[in-house]
Amino acid sequence: MIARGEITSRALVDACLERWRARDAVVRAWTFLDPELALAQADAADAAPAEARGPLHGVPVGIKDILYTRDMPTSFNSPHFQNHFPKIDAASVAVLRQAGAIILGKNDTVEFAVNGRRAATTNPHDAARTPGGSSSGSAAAVADGQVLLSLGTQTGGSVIRPASYCGVWGFKPTWNAVSHEGFKVCAASFDTLGWYGRTAGDLELLAEVFGIRDDAVPAFASLDGMRFGLCRSPVWHQAEESAREALSTTAEMLRNAGAEVVEVDLPATFDGLTNAHKVIMQSEMRSAFLPEHRLIGKDLYPELVGILANEARQTRADLLAAQDLAASCRAEFDAIAAEYDAILTPSTAGVAPLGPENTGAATFNRIWTLLHTPCVNVPGLTGPEGLPIGVTLTGPRFRDRQILAASALLGREVTAKLPQAA
Amino acid sequence: MIARGEITSRALVDACLERWRARDAVVRAWTFLDPELALAQADAADAAPAEARGPLHGVPVGIKDILYTRDMPTSFNSPHFQNHFPKIDAASVAVLRQAGAIILGKNDTVEFAVNGRRAATTNPHDAARTPGGSSSGSAAAVADGQVLLSLGTQTGGSVIRPASYCGVWGFKPTWNAVSHEGFKVCAASFDTLGWYGRTAGDLELLAEVFGIRDDAVPAFASLDGMRFGLCRSPVWHQAEESAREALSTTAEMLRNAGAEVVEVDLPATFDGLTNAHKVIMQSEMRSAFLPEHRLIGKDLYPELVGILANEARQTRADLLAAQDLAASCRAEFDAIAAEYDAILTPSTAGVAPLGPENTGAATFNRIWTLLHTPCVNVPGLTGPEGLPIGVTLTGPRFRDRQILAASALLGREVTAKLPQAA
Numbered sequence: 132m133i134a135r136g137e138i139t140s141r142a143l144v145d146a147c148l149e150r151w152r153a154r155d156a157v158v159r160a161w162t163f164l165d166p167e168l169a170l171a172q173a174d175a176a177d178a179a180p181a182e183a184r185g186p187l188h189g190v191p192v193g194i195k196d197i198l199y200t201r202d203m204p205t206s207f208n209s210p211h212f213q214n215h216f217p218k219i220d221a222a223s224v225a226v227l228r229q230a231g232a233i234i235l236g237k238n239d240t241v242e243f244a245v246n247g248r249r250a251a252t253t254n255p256h257d258a259a260r261t262p263g264g265s266s267s268g269s270a271a272a273v274a275d276g277q278v279l280l281s282l283g284t285q286t287g288g289s290v291i292r293p294a295s296y297c298g299v300w301g302f303k304p305t306w307n308a309v310s311h312e313g314f315k316v317c318a319a320s321f322d323t324l325g326w327y328g329r330t331a332g333d334l335e336l337l338a339e340v341f342g343i344r345d346d347a348v349p350a351f352a353s354l355d356g357m358r359f360g361l362c363r364s365p366v367w368h369q370a371e372e373s374a375r376e377a378l379s380t381t382a383e384m385l386r387n388a389g390a391e392v393v394e395v396d397l398p399a400t401f402d403g404l405t406n407a408h409k410v411i412m413q414s415e416m417r418s419a420f421l422p423e424h425r426l427i428g429k430d431l432y433p434e435l436v437g438i439l440a441n442e443a444r445q446t447r448a449d450l451l452a453a454q455d456l457a458a459s460c461r462a463e464f465d466a467i468a469a470e471y472d473a474i475l476t477p478s479t480a481g482v483a484p485l486g487p488e489n490t491g492a493a494t495f496n497r498i499w500t501l502l503h504t505p506c507v508n509v510p511g512l513t514g515p516e517g518l519p520i521g522v523t524l525t526g527p528r529f530r531d532r533q534i535l536a537a538s539a540l541l542g543r544e545v546t547a548k549l550p551q552a553a
Numbered sequence: 554m555i556a557r558g559e560i561t562s563r564a565l566v567d568a569c570l571e572r573w574r575a576r577d578a579v580v581r582a583w584t585f586l587d588p589e590l591a592l593a594q595a596d597a598a599d600a601a602p603a604e605a606r607g608p609l610h611g612v613p614v615g616i617k618d619i620l621y622t623r624d625m626p627t628s629f630n631s632p633h634f635q636n637h638f639p640k641i642d643a644a645s646v647a648v649l650r651q652a653g654a655i656i657l658g659k660n661d662t663v664e665f666a667v668n669g670r671r672a673a674t675t676n677p678h679d680a681a682r683t684p685g686g687s688s689s690g691s692a693a694a695v696a697d698g699q700v701l702l703s704l705g706t707q708t709g710g711s712v713i714r715p716a717s718y719c720g721v722w723g724f725k726p727t728w729n730a731v732s733h734e735g736f737k738v739c740a741a742s743f744d745t746l747g748w749y750g751r752t753a754g755d756l757e758l759l760a761e762v763f764g765i766r767d768d769a770v771p772a773f774a775s776l777d778g779m780r781f782g783l784c785r786s787p788v789w790h791q792a793e794e795s796a797r798e799a800l801s802t803t804a805e806m807l808r809n810a811g812a813e814v815v816e817v818d819l820p821a822t823f824d825g826l827t828n829a830h831k832v833i834m835q836s837e838m839r840s841a842f843l844p845e846h847r848l849i850g851k852d853l854y855p856e857l858v859g860i861l862a863n864e865a866r867q868t869r870a871d872l873l874a875a876q877d878l879a880a881s882c883r884a885e886f887d888a889i890a891a892e893y894d895a896i897l898t899p900s901t902a903g904v905a906p907l908g909p910e911n912t913g914a915a916t917f918n919r920i921w922t923l924l925h926t927p928c929v930n931v932p933g934l935t936g937p938e939g940l941p942i943g944v945t946l947t948g949p950r951f952r953d954r955q956i957l958a959a960s961a962l963l964g965r966e967v968t969a970k971l972p973q974a975a
Contacts, residue, residue: 199641219621219639222738225844307741310840316644316734319741342843346869418732421764422647446768447951451887458880465873529869 133189140173140189143279144233147191151277157258159251160272162196163203164236172233179231186340188231193272193281196237197244197315200224207315208240208248211427221313223282223324223341230340235278238268241490244284245317245416247432249487254296256518261486263293263479266325270297273327280337281327286317286412288479288496290325291523294508296483296491298519300542301327302334302535305528306503309341318415320454321408321500331539334507338535345532349472354540355389360471362395365402366494371481373514374495378477380512381522384544385475395467395474401460401498407453408497413438414450457501464502465527473524473537478508482518499523505531507538511545555611562595562611565701566655569613573699579680581673582694584618585625586658594655601653608762610653615694615703618659619666619737622646629737630662630670633849643735645704645746645763652762657700660690663912666706667739667838669854671909676718678940683908685715685901688747692719695749702759703749708739708834710901710918712747713945716930718905718913720941722964723749724756724957727950728925731763740837742876743830743922753961756929760957767954771894776962777811782893784817787824788916793903795936796917800899802934803944806966807897817889817896823882823920829875830919835860836872879923886924887949895946895959900930904940921945927953929960933967 132138148166155161169191176189194200197207198221206212224234239250241264250267254260255275262271266283270293273281283290285303294301303325311322326337351357361382363370370378382392416438417424423431424439431439468474477495484491499506505528508521524541526534554560570588577583591613598611616622619629620643628634646656661672663686672689676682677697684693688705692715695703705712707725716723725747733744748759773779783804785792792800804814838860839846845853846861853861890896899917906913921928927950930943946963948956 217639217641219641220844222841222844226847229844229847307837307840310738310843311741312738312841316732319729319733342839344869415729417764418729419644419734421732422642422644422651425648425651447766448768451884451950455880455884458877458883461880462873462877528873 140176140233141170143189144169144173144191144235147235147278150275154275154277158253158255158271158275158277160238160268160275160277161236162206162208162239162268168202169233169235176231176233185229185231186336187227189233190231190280191233191235191278192227193235193238193269193278194224195266195269195283196240197284198224198282199313200234200237203234203237205237207243208250209242210248211430219313222310224313226341238266238272238281240267241265242432243315243317244286244289246434249490253486254483256298259485260483260518261296261490263296263483264490265289266293267490270294270299270301270327273329274299279329280333283325283327284314285323285325285496285500286321287408287500288493291478291496291506291508292491292493294327294510295478295521296519298510298521299327299329300331300334300510301325301508302338303500303506304338304343304531305505308343308529308531316419318412318419320411320415323500331535331542335535335539338531343531345530348532348536351472351536351540354385354544357390357472357537359385359390359392360395360468360474361392362397362474362476364476364495364498365397366405369480369494370477373481373520374477374479377512377514377520377522378475381475381541384548385541388544393471398463400456403456404460404498404501407456408501410445410449410453411457413443414445417441461502461528464504468527471526473526473534476523476525478521478523482514482520499525503528505534507534509538509542509545511542562598562655563592565611566591566595566613566657569657569700572697576697576699580675580677580693580697580699582660582690582697582699584628584630584659584661584690590624591655591657598653598655607651607653608758609649611655612653612702613655613657613700614649615657615660615691615700616646617688617691617703617705618662619706620646620704621735622656622659625656625659627659629665630672631664632670633852641735644732646735648763660688660694660703662689663687664854665737665739666708666711668856671912675908676905678720681907682905682940683718683912685718685905686912687711688715689912692716692721692723692749695751696721701751702755705747705749706736707745707747707918707922708743709830709922710915713900713918713928713930714913714915716749716932717900717943718941720932720943721749721751722753722756722932723747723930724760725922725928726760726765726953727927730765730951730953738841740834740841742833742837745922753957753964757957757961760953765953767952770954770958773894773958773962776807776966779812779894779959781807781812781814782817782890782896783814784819784896784898786898786917786920787819788827791902791916792899795903795942796899796901799934799936799942799944800897803897803963806970807963810966815893820885822878825878826882826920826923829878830923832867832871832875833879835865836867839863883924883950886926890949893948895948895956898945898947900943900945904936904942921947925950927956929956931960931964931967933964
């Protein structure tokens, strides 16, 4: 609409701010939002000549508050970084600005995007429930209509889980398809930038902005004739009834639309990936958080202190065994998944639990983060009390656009079959 | 001496500044050095109570100018970033400060630590020759006695090559043993922080400061009875006479000291690693430099523009094949190298070539960077015209302290046998 001249960026930002003012006392999705700064960016966008307008021209975006922004503070939602203000943009924020985006503000997060202090954010569907973590504010702000797009990050399940709980589209690309420069590092082998939107098209728009390309994308016309793998994953025993139903409902929808759905059992070696994820993440955190460990020490939250002190006594041999298992399973999963147009798997064990202390678990996300595969949360289904629950489509590494295209078709089907979720 | 109260930090910094003033017109190792700022840090260190003194208390360190420093600009030696001043410390710089170090200034580098604009730095042993790249200023400043320690980074051969050319000790730890947060990313799978010093003990001191630990370190009493692998590597045909002599001289020294030296041939699969390094590095650069590509475009230096435009037409399949080969060779090399106390291999193809345009090549470093193994440049040998040439000791991943300990023993032998290099 901006491109067609049907709306100004100022009007769009004003509408976001209006929603924010009406709902912020309940949803609390932002650690920093300066209306004047946002409107100044919008006015500058509206004044820009047509030839200087990028694909996100005038569109407001929320930024998880572990990503650096040159004109806004970055707190990591840590009590130790409340006055932290690096005057630099994360690589991803710089790309958004160059594409014309308005940086609306900073979205609340679980402390350091790991654990510890929770975001103040509530689930827009039920304020007693968690929006999920760690990209809590990014998912909730989009779900609540306070912003159109937002950036999050995932090291365990921090993009996909909040998307499932909040009922929005979420995308974690293949590891390192997008630069992770300029955000607080947790585990360098896993940290992945991701994003949220209201539609599959939103996710694809940002994929285009971030230059994500597959070698080739199959031209899917419809679900009819497509081939999906159904992977319950090695942690299926932890799925609640709502997740089981979401998966079977989706599989049935796919079959009814003419797609083939084939059960995929991962080899027994994949059973070790959840533990491998833990060993790699915690070992790498000891490199990443060494400055905080030295400077802040025991005033960090107790679980982090325990990890940094290596109370679990993880050895370098443990780390190498985990890394080498991860690497061999990456190649193995690519080969398995190449037989399908996409792999269907749970996004979360169930609907959003009661918050704020419990932000849910990354149980169903960790192995995909470890495997570096592209993951889309397809929203639209609901569980108990009408709460949202998503399903994940994934596939081989660097088939990001293929998985996004398959997800768009699935999303259309979900919307058509369950109009209450539209 | 500082710890014993025999010298003040101010006297030490003054001595460095005196050397800098005497030599800077020739060596040009710094992009930023503010004597007043350095002396103010030294005075603060001298005023600190004994209980607040860390292991680097009052010791000046140079910082490669791609690492962020909260009180100094960071130019990447790029014409496009001359006014770049992120008010944040890289994780490694924060750790140094907490340990008591004085940040003396920023060391010149090849543009973005990749290619393009050369550092203004010359080789302290012969101003007509390159100090090597990309950590040119970091190596030269230590070699010339302008600073005691310095930080560099390596994505191809950017720590070890300058150490060999400048005749200083250099160390590239196992990948991600030290956080690479806070420097300009080139290739996330390879970027490794490293450092320079005047002795093996200098390298070990910083390893301790950066919390680098092996599971266990053999107690080497002397070279007598130790077991070394001699690995000419798949690029041996590119070794010049000086590198061949350095390797055979070192092997002879080891044997004369009672060590066993066994030829190690790498499996044929390792022949693909040089190309795999190129594919991974260039593919990952397209993620890392997307902001610069979008914002600066064709005004970047031509080789970088070609890589960012993917003129080589590298596919995602090429990248994945390279990544999976790298991963399997990492595990395979660990098993091969575990049979030895350390692996001896060339540091460079020869002595420093005539500069400034030619900064030498990373030929003999790339596969170790890709394999993530710890590498030490042991200096002391010389080639034509008395120019320095080093040799590398490496070993399995996360045997960093073992390789440092073996290097210290080798260094003692080199110094004893070649007194002119002491």
